[in-house]
Amino acid sequence: MKSTTDFSEFQESWENFLFRIERAWEFTERTLKSKKGFQQWHKPYTELRKKDPLLVFLRQARNAEMHSVSPTVTKPLKMAVIDKSGRGFQLNSISSRLENGTLTIDLDSPDILLDLDTRIVPTDPEVVRFKNRGKWYNPPWQHLRERIRDLHPVALAELGLVFYRAYVNEAELWSQKT
Helix, strand or coil: CCCCCCHHHHHHHHHHHHHHHHHHHHHHHHHHCCCCCHHHHHHHHHHHHHHCHHHHHHHHHHHHHHHCCCCCEECCCEEEEEECCCCCCCCCEEEEEEECCEEEEEEECCCCCCCEEEEEECCCCEECCEEECCEEECCCCEECCEECCCCCHHHHHHHHHHHHHHHHHHHHHHHHHC
């Protein structure tokens, strides 16, 4: 995800990540399910996945991406409207509409003789609120009782990956002991 060059490539990497961490969980669970004591060992992890905001978000994002039409990441369009002469101007209102692939921006200003220019401002991908099976999921603000400071999808993926790597490693260690 970090090295992608366009948003569609990023989105594909995000979806792949969500699928892979869920697959790692399911594979580990199915591989060890028949071992004696597995349910007792596994229960705290299952409970955490049901309650931890980041883990819930990642799991439900995977479900939304795979089974519904709700996107879980977006790349917002941001624009800067400036006067070409560099002077400031006053706006009463601004509205926009997209029709047949053409974006129209309407500005209402008491200033006269404005020579305006609109520039697209580069943005980063963002996780978004999404709906899955009739329930809304907001971007997570907490993981393992710690506040999440960076909501960039890559940062969230890295936090999730730490959890799932630890889970798989601990499952392997537990399996070797039994």
